[in-house]
Amino acid sequence: xxxxxKTTSINETASTPKRDxxxxxxxxxxxxxxxxxxxxxxxxxxxxxxxxxxxxxxAPYPDHVGAVVDFQNASxxxxxxxxxxxxxxxxxxxxxxFYAYRGAFTMGLGxxxxxxxxxxxxxxxxxxxxxKWYSTLIMRVTDVFLALPPMILALCVCSILRPNMFNSLxxxxxxxxxxxxxxxxxxxxxxxxxxxxxxxxxxxxxxxxILFKEILPNCTGSILTKATLDMGxxxxxxxxxxxxxxxxxxxxxxxxxxxxDGAKYLPTQWWISIFPALxxxxxxxxxxxxxxxxxxxxxxxx
Amino acid sequence: MSEKNATGSVVDICDLHVYYKTYAGxxxxxxxxxxxxxxxxxxxxxxxxxxxxxxxxxxxxxxxANNSVVPEGEIFFKGQDVLKMKTAQVKQLRGSGVSMIFxxxxxxxxxxxxxxxxxxxxxxxxxxxxxxKKDVQQQLAVQALRDTSxxxxxxxxxxxxxxxxxxxxxxxxxxxxxxTPRDMVIADEPTTNLxxxxxxxxxRILTDRVESKHSSLILITHSLGVARETxxxxxxxxxxxxxxxxxxxxLFRQQLHPYxxxxxxxxxxxxxxxxxxxxSGRIPNYLDPPAGCRFAPRCPMANKRCFRxxxxxxxxxxxxxxxxxxxxxxxxx
Amino acid sequence: xxxxxxxKLGSYILVLIGLSILVFIIARVIPGDPAxxxxxxxxxxxxxxxxxxxxxxxKPLPVQYYLWLKGAVQLDxxxxxxxxxxxxxxxxxxxxxxxxxVLLSAxxxxxxxxxxxxxxxxxxxxxxxxxxxxxxxxxxxxxxxxWAILFMLLFGYLxxxxxxxxxxxxxIAEPQHITGMFTVDYLMRxxxxxxxxxxxxxxxxxxxxxxxxxxxxxxxxxxxxxxNTMKDYILAERAYGIPEKRxxxxxxxxxxxxxxxTVMAMxxxxxxxxxxxxxxxxxxxxxxxxxxxxxxxxxxxxxSGVVMVLGLIFIILNILSDLIVAWLDPRVRLMGGGEx
Numbered sequence: 001x002x003x004x005x006k007t008t009s010i011n012e013t014a015s016t017p018k019r020d021x022x023x024x025x026x027x028x029x030x031x032x033x034x035x036x037x038x039x040x041x042x043x044x045x046x047x048x049x050x051x052x053x054x055x056x057x058x059a060p061y062p063d064h065v066g067a068v069v070d071f072q073n074a075s076x077x078x079x080x081x082x083x084x085x086x087x088x089x090x091x092x093x094x095x096x097x098f099y100a101y102r103g104a105f106t107m108g109l110g111x112x113x114x115x116x117x118x119x120x121x122x123x124x125x126x127x128x129x130x131x132k133w134y135s136t137l138i139m140r141v142t143d144v145f146l147a148l149p150p151m152i153l154a155l156c157v158c159s160i161l162r163p164n165m166f167n168s169l170x171x172x173x174x175x176x177x178x179x180x181x182x183x184x185x186x187x188x189x190x191x192x193x194x195x196x197x198x199x200x201x202x203x204x205x206x207x208x209x210i211l212f213k214e215i216l217p218n219c220t221g222s223i224l225t226k227a228t229l230d231m232g233x234x235x236x237x238x239x240x241x242x243x244x245x246x247x248x249x250x251x252x253x254x255x256x257x258x259x260x261d262g263a264k265y266l267p268t269q270w271w272i273s274i275f276p277a278l279x280x281x282x283x284x285x286x287x288x289x290x291x292x293x294x295x296x297x298x299x300x301x302x
Numbered sequence: 303m304s305e306k307n308a309t310g311s312v313v314d315i316c317d318l319h320v321y322y323k324t325y326a327g328x329x330x331x332x333x334x335x336x337x338x339x340x341x342x343x344x345x346x347x348x349x350x351x352x353x354x355x356x357x358x359x360x361x362x363x364x365x366x367a368n369n370s371v372v373p374e375g376e377i378f379f380k381g382q383d384v385l386k387m388k389t390a391q392v393k394q395l396r397g398s399g400v401s402m403i404f405x406x407x408x409x410x411x412x413x414x415x416x417x418x419x420x421x422x423x424x425x426x427x428x429x430x431x432x433x434x435k436k437d438v439q440q441q442l443a444v445q446a447l448r449d450t451s452x453x454x455x456x457x458x459x460x461x462x463x464x465x466x467x468x469x470x471x472x473x474x475x476x477x478x479x480x481x482t483p484r485d486m487v488i489a490d491e492p493t494t495n496l497x498x499x500x501x502x503x504x505x506r507i508l509t510d511r512v513e514s515k516h517s518s519l520i521l522i523t524h525s526l527g528v529a530r531e532t533x534x535x536x537x538x539x540x541x542x543x544x545x546x547x548x549x550x551x552x553l554f555r556q557q558l559h560p561y562x563x564x565x566x567x568x569x570x571x572x573x574x575x576x577x578x579x580x581x582s583g584r585i586p587n588y589l590d591p592p593a594g595c596r597f598a599p600r601c602p603m604a605n606k607r608c609f610r611x612x613x614x615x616x617x618x619x620x621x622x623x624x625x626x627x628x629x630x631x632x633x634x635x
Numbered sequence: 636x637x638x639x640x641x642x643k644l645g646s647y648i649l650v651l652i653g654l655s656i657l658v659f660i661i662a663r664v665i666p667g668d669p670a671x672x673x674x675x676x677x678x679x680x681x682x683x684x685x686x687x688x689x690x691x692x693x694k695p696l697p698v699q700y701y702l703w704l705k706g707a708v709q710l711d712x713x714x715x716x717x718x719x720x721x722x723x724x725x726x727x728x729x730x731x732x733x734x735x736x737v738l739l740s741a742x743x744x745x746x747x748x749x750x751x752x753x754x755x756x757x758x759x760x761x762x763x764x765x766x767x768x769x770x771x772x773x774x775x776x777x778x779x780x781x782w783a784i785l786f787m788l789l790f791g792y793l794x795x796x797x798x799x800x801x802x803x804x805x806x807i808a809e810p811q812h813i814t815g816m817f818t819v820d821y822l823m824r825x826x827x828x829x830x831x832x833x834x835x836x837x838x839x840x841x842x843x844x845x846x847x848x849x850x851x852x853x854x855x856x857x858x859x860x861x862x863n864t865m866k867d868y869i870l871a872e873r874a875y876g877i878p879e880k881r882x883x884x885x886x887x888x889x890x891x892x893x894x895x896x897t898v899m900a901m902x903x904x905x906x907x908x909x910x911x912x913x914x915x916x917x918x919x920x921x922x923x924x925x926x927x928x929x930x931x932x933x934x935x936x937x938x939s940g941v942v943m944v945l946g947l948i949f950i951i952l953n954i955l956s957d958l959i960v961a962w963l964d965p966r967v968r969l970m971g972g973g974e975x
Contacts, residue, residue: 144653147946149908156661159930236778243780266788277781284776363874397876409867414890414964427876462965
């Protein structure tokens, strides 16, 4: 469609690797930012991240995350000194929410850092060597794990172990990895027949090279998009787990626990439950919006 | 320009401008298109990809995308102003006036409905007498398929598009377009996506059917050869303008517009001359098109006036019109 | 085609077996002693040992698995340590309750989601489309327990028009157990008062659970339909004079539904997963709540039983969704392949 112009300027500056990288990043950002809502999502995520990381500085009562009681100020409605009110023992809800966001991010990052590489590599292997026995084995095991909604699986594992942050993280890893395996499996099975893979094989490239340098780069778009969206879902699932008491134990604040603690006091002391619930929705919304942008940003590459 | 419809033409496009609203700005695709089709006439529109041929014909049927704008120009169908038509009239235009065959038969048939369901639906909306009755639809559909030399029409009607080959799908589309009487059929590069071996066959079936039903035809193609084989008159299009039109024999005898001349030279000839050269340069950027004649940046004969002013469509006699200042005359097309 | 179905069925059965092994391993590898847990600390060691033997806990793991599997196939899933009844009996009581909710949710989800998707497509770019999109986002990101709490607030205290606890009002007797689903059982006996009351108890939990799935379905339907609007076949159909309404509801909808159905099946399956919260909050005696308490109390027989039932349901849902997709998409039906 585009006939190359016969007059290519000889004077074009030779591109240096550093300039290429910068250009690439600028191009990616342009594509991401085309969708306004994704930028909003990114803003939300960054905002929440700052709240979590800088909690000791930003929160008005940073020590309320510990075993603090202040019955004089208990169950106060939102007001000037307590923007989101206090809970039944007088702790500032807002400061606790900021801190609880730390747990949420830790949960999200922790689960994904483990499951994404593990699940994806497993899927690549199963997909590339599709007709070998170990591929079938991997996929059958994956199917078994996928036969249950992730929540149930996480619950199951979680309830067996002692309830704490680490164990619920572990439980969620258990439930989350098969989705990435299935994703990369279906991509690898179709990509392994592509010309560039075949030619690499003929050239005698090592299997590791083919898997990681040829096939994997073409999957990164889907993987990263799913991972971005999953951050939100993991946080949501984590909140649900802590809602039933599995996860961070008191007095450390966790978003789900705060909601369930406050549920008893509805509707009169609504702020104890509602603000943590809104906090959950906010961060999940942020990652969801970002997900669309990540998809657009990386789709051109494939 | 409006005198043309008085002579009973099927379609008359006068100075049509079509723009598309995009994120990056206003894409000014059509820049004053003139087109005229008489009853029973077979017209070919020849041009490079991206020159606006599809946009032109889509505007006749008013199936342009939602972000399209028609700031200037008129389209007449049998004397009626298409752009001002109400819903009922548009339905009649599409149902019994004009039909269209698309370039890719794989994409232009709904994959989850049978051929029969789609053909019956088209017939049902044609406004023909008794078109609501199932047996009438069946009869017309079977007849139309048989006319395009399709074996076993009844079975085809019960099949899904993916069960047919590309050539068969295109023949189905041809059958569908002429199942009920039409004043005009538009075929947008109907053979481009088909195997070379059946291109010829499909083209012949198309012209056959059009002739036997006494319809007009607008055939879009990027191949002058195909145009020569099938049409009575050829329009050469470039970057949103008609640059030349003449009867087929006349155009091949003598090309006037510099672009047409260059196009002719592009055709490889067995009788010496070797492989053709391309035309240097590119089609203009529609977001920021040149002010005057859009071919001027690539034209070997261009002078200062060409870059400033847009030429009209000058009649050289016998319906041979050129959009070039070299042939400036009174009396447009 | 028949062979393909058989093969798929076979792989599903394999998955079930694998699931049973997985669950078995999880349940048996618990730290702590289930027998002691069940009987409490004040009981003598002999009594606990007797229970251990009764539960086959003294035998090697593979033997335990075999014994359990043998029982499971005969629908004997052991006894619950909490309720002291056979697990199968508990399941027979609680499963239909959850099924009622899930069915109602599924209906809401499918109808509501698709309808909203069609509306959003019809008015693309206008305010209604924007509104539906925003609401879908909200629906997707809010966990169902948030909705449950909001509903309790709204309908429990502010506008008490719908019941927020239990399955049936105190004053009405439970129906005879035919299917276990109160609404169905009442209807089958012609007891409309009972039916209506049972139905009212279903409404709030169902809506709380289905909002996420409905939002997802609406978003997907809209996305697919808008994408397909650009396809040539829609343009061609419009060019043949087909009225916009028919185009929208028939020729655009059908191809767009196919990817949505697969996702909806998964969403319905996950309702089972999320139901425990809602059942807890609404004090609704369903399977998920039973399963949750089983998990929290290390009631291994109940855990295995519930998980197996859920796995089975998931597989049935998958089969159903495969069937529906095959019905909608002739390429899948006739060729064993389809548009990815």
